[in-house]
Amino acid sequence: MTESSFSRVGVVGLGTMGAGIAEVLARGGLAVVGVEVNQDALDRGRGHLEVSTGRAVKRGRLTEEAQREILGRTVLSVDFAELGDCDLVIEAVPERLDLKRRVFAELDRVCREDAVLATNTSSLSVTDIAVSTRRPTKIVGVHFFNPAPVMKLVEVIRTVLTEPDAVARVAGLVRALGKTPVTVGDRAGFVANRLLFGYLNQAVAMLESGHATRDDIDAAMTAGAGLPMGPFTLMDLIGLDTCQGVLDAVHAETRERRHAASPLLRELVTAGLLGRKTGRGFYPHDGSATGEPAAPSGPAPVVGIVGVGPLADAVAALCDRAGAAVRDSAADLASCDLIVEAAEDAEAGRALLSAAAQAAKPGTPLAVTSTGDSVIGQAMAVGRPADVVGLSLPDPAGTLAEIAVTVATAPDVADRAADALRRLGLTAVRCRDRAGFIVDALRFPYLNDAAAMLGAGYADADSIDAAMTLGCGYPSGPIADLDRLGVDRAVTVLNALHTETRDPSLAPDPLLTEHATASSSLR
Known part of the structure; x- marks a missing residue:
């Protein structure tokens, strides 16, 4: 049982998120009142609760008796008046300010004067909602993450009007429910969405500009940055309309280009291609193939390494793990399938690569890592620009290799470089010659x-x-x-x-x- 200053909590809106919040509260031993706009929506909400708790029973995370107790503690109704005895009411209706304001006007009318009212908005201004009520000091944001029964974070949002006690009580409830509250001020996107969606939007702009492909960007951020999924996979999961809505809310406040929803994202939303929920977004979700890269074949390559330092050591270690032969003297570079310049500064790298270019056979990929301002600058200085690619190992101990292709790089050279890196056991992705690669x-x-x-x-x-x-x-x-x-x-x-x-x-x-x-x- 949860020890909290709230004993009876209402939830308005029993979609996936609202039903999940109601389940979390009931699991914590609280009496819950769930309210929906009509009987059909209420029946769907009941279905969400039964399916979610039933799934937990099947997985052994909940007993059948505990499921009955959770459902027994939850009263469902289409009558807002049922919320009159609640200590706290959490609104979880769709992200529309006009709709949320209407809900809060009704809550203001039926709820006790001392009741705290909370909005589960993910991006809208809590202050805008609060000032439309007669109790702005008791309005709090409480942003659960989906799926609410699983995710541990809850952002608790205070406005300049909110009583500190109301914020403290809500944060205390979140903690008592076994979750981690993060209390912040009322800024669009709060913490998580403000950080997440700027990154997601930039990934769309990167795709739209032709800097790299969808699959290479997703692969880069999972293999190279250790993220659980790439940006396009994640956006399709979230829903592209939701992504655009959050970006619009943050951009309205910041006016930063970074948060202005990409034209490609807006086009997909306008076309109704919203991700998994519509069967297509950035990816098709109808079971069709998405072009997985072929597994590498052939023996480990012969790799030339010119330069000394941590990066040279990391490349040598990669070669050792893959059983690849390493050549580091000019006399042996003619036999290499790939030559990696791993100097510690651009000037030294240019000199080393120029010498290597004299010894390497034509068409051998020359991978430059000490790029300075650009790969193309190094490529032109070397005198064999068609054979030069940029190479970045974002985490030298990781599994990602980024290949930057310049306007002068021969397509077959880029292919050979990617093949050699894959035979070293790396995930090879390509991009244009731009700062930061992917x-x-x-x-x-x-x-x-x-x-x-x-x-x-x-x-x-x-x-x-x-x-x-x-x-x-x-x-x-x-x-x-x-x-x-x-x-x-x-x-x-x-x-x-x-x-x-x-x-x-x-x-x-x-x-x-x-x-x-x-x-x-x-x-």
Whole structure:
């Protein structure tokens, strides 16, 4: 049984999310009143509850007796007056401000004066909802994540009007339910969605610009950044209309280009291609093939490594694991299937690659890692631009290799480079010759957004990290990632992205620059 200052809680709206919230409350031993707009919607809500708890019984996570008790503690009705005795009411209707305001006007009328009213909005202004009631001091945001019975994070949102006691009581309830509350102010998208959807939108823009393919971007962010799923797979799961709605809400507040929904996203939404729920979004969801890459075949390649340092050591270790022969002297480079320049700076790399180009047979891929401003600059200096590709290993101990193709790279050279890297056991993805390739170009702006949030005092480091690990399933939070990857590296990549795009939101946040100058971590 949950110990809480609330004993009877109402839930308005029993769709997937509302029914999930009702289940969480009833599992915690609270009396729950679920209200829907009509009998058909109420029956669907009852079905959600029965299916969800029944699934838990089948998986052994709930006994049949516990299921009966949960359903027995939940009263369902189409009459708002049933909410009159509730201590807390949580609204979970669709994300439309006009609809939420109508619901709150009715709650204001039927609920006790001392009752706290909460909205489960994921992106709308809690203040806009609060000021339409006669009790703005008792309005709180309480953002559960889907599926509510499983996800541990709940964002608790206070407005400038909310009584501290109301916020504390709701956060206490969340904690008593076995979840982690993160209390923040009323900003569009709060913590998790504000960070997540800027990244997702940038991935769409990357696809739309022809920088990389859908499959390569998804593969890069799973294999290279360790995310549970790529951005396009995730957007199809969330629903593209929901993605656009969150972006519109954040953009209305920030006016940042980063949160202006991509034209491609808007086109898909307009066409009704919303993801899994409609059978097609960025991917088809009708069982048709999505073009999985062929498994590598053939023996391990012969790899030439020119340069010394950590990256050269990492490439040599990859070759050792794959059983690939390594050549590091100019006399042996003619036998190589791939030559990797792994110098620690661009000037040294150019000299090493120029020497390697003299020894390598024509058509051998020359992979440059110390690119400086661009791969094409190195390629032209070497004198064999058709044979040069960029190479990035976002995590040298990981499984991803990014290949940057320039306007001068011969297509068959890019193919041979990708084949050799796959025979080393790596996931090889391709992109154009742009700052950050794929992973860093998507990862560091997201981390920059988190640093800006921290620097503004909107949320502390633990709250920001909890929002992304518990709310979005990330393996680690953005502040922890910045400390692991290095704030100096973050500043370098962001400066390159800002120089290339002139997008103000990609300029390093002052907090990052300050910590990079001081050579200190963010924690």
